[in-house]
Amino acid sequence: MAANRKRKVDNENRQFNDDLTVQYCFVQQQTNVICMLCHSTAAVAKVSNIKRHYETKYRDFNNLIGDKRTARIGSLRHSLNCQQNIFSKQSAEFSAACEVSYEISLMISKSGRPFPDGDFVKQCMITASEKLCPEAVRKLQKVALKRMTVQRRISHLSADVTRQLADKASNFVYFSLDADETTDIIPTAQLLVFVRGVSSSFDITEELIGMGFMKGQTTASALFEETMRLCSSFHLISRNW
Structure with a gap:
């Protein structure tokens, strides 16, 4: 039945x-x-x-x-x-303002500038818009560039880059690692680990996996353990290690 x-x-x-x-x-x-x-x-x-x-x-x-x-x-x-048209227009303006906020936050991150510079950039844009294109002032005022907002945007971008690298790493057929340990003005040693991998379709990826902070002596075993820890989030140590 x-x-x-x-x-x-x-x-x-x-x-x-x-x-x-x-x-x-x-x-x-x-x-x-x-x-x-x-x-x-x-x-x-x-x-x-x-x-x-x-x-x-x-x-x-x-x-x-x-x-x-x-x-x-x-x-x-x-x-x-x-x-309905008003709601659609407002939604489009909000999406555009959010995209601009992410783009400017990325520029701040790449230039190494402090997060509060977002407010300064916004004031510059509004001042220029008041002279050149007054009709755009209202749209620029919707761009969120407060210090905590810029910090949150950069955190989201960083997580997205990490996710993309993890997706690429899952398709590596072969890969190699490069580690570099250095110490700057602070006494804590910094370990940078890079990966170069190739997929089955011969797409080559070279990226920074991460940076680890090592306290105490930087022995060979300590460097090895920190490298293993940084690679674990990309599931590299479970294969070909």
Whole structure:
């Protein structure tokens, strides 16, 4: 006996009927069916659900008939479209401001400048915009470049670079390591480990795996253990070691 399968409404491929717009003031926006009077969304695009919503809350709307009803529905549709366009525009501006924030944070990181310089860069952009393109001032003010924001952006970028390197390292057929130990003005030794790997498609990758801080004596065994620790996050020591 075939197993009983529970019917899913999503699999029924229900089609929205445009006549429902005139009868019950509902309209389809992408995959949603929206009431133009209260902007609520119907959970399921069933005629019974739409009719129940309309008759429960907006029965008085039936007093509008003929051209008055058509004009009112056209006005509601236009208002809803304008609202949707505003939300889309705001979302696009937010995405652009976020992207600019990441780009500037990356530039700050590469130049070795302190994180609070983000505020200074923002003030420079706004000042220049006020003279050259005043219409862009409002958009530039949305770019987040506070010290903690820049720090968080750089942390996200660093994590993404680490993830990309881990993905490439998982495809290495052969690889070699290069370690360099040095000490600067602080007494703690610093160990830099680089990897050069080649994939089966002969893509060569050369990147810095990480930097370790070593306290005490930098013996051969200590250097080996720190190198193993840095390589463990990229799953290199479990293969070919």
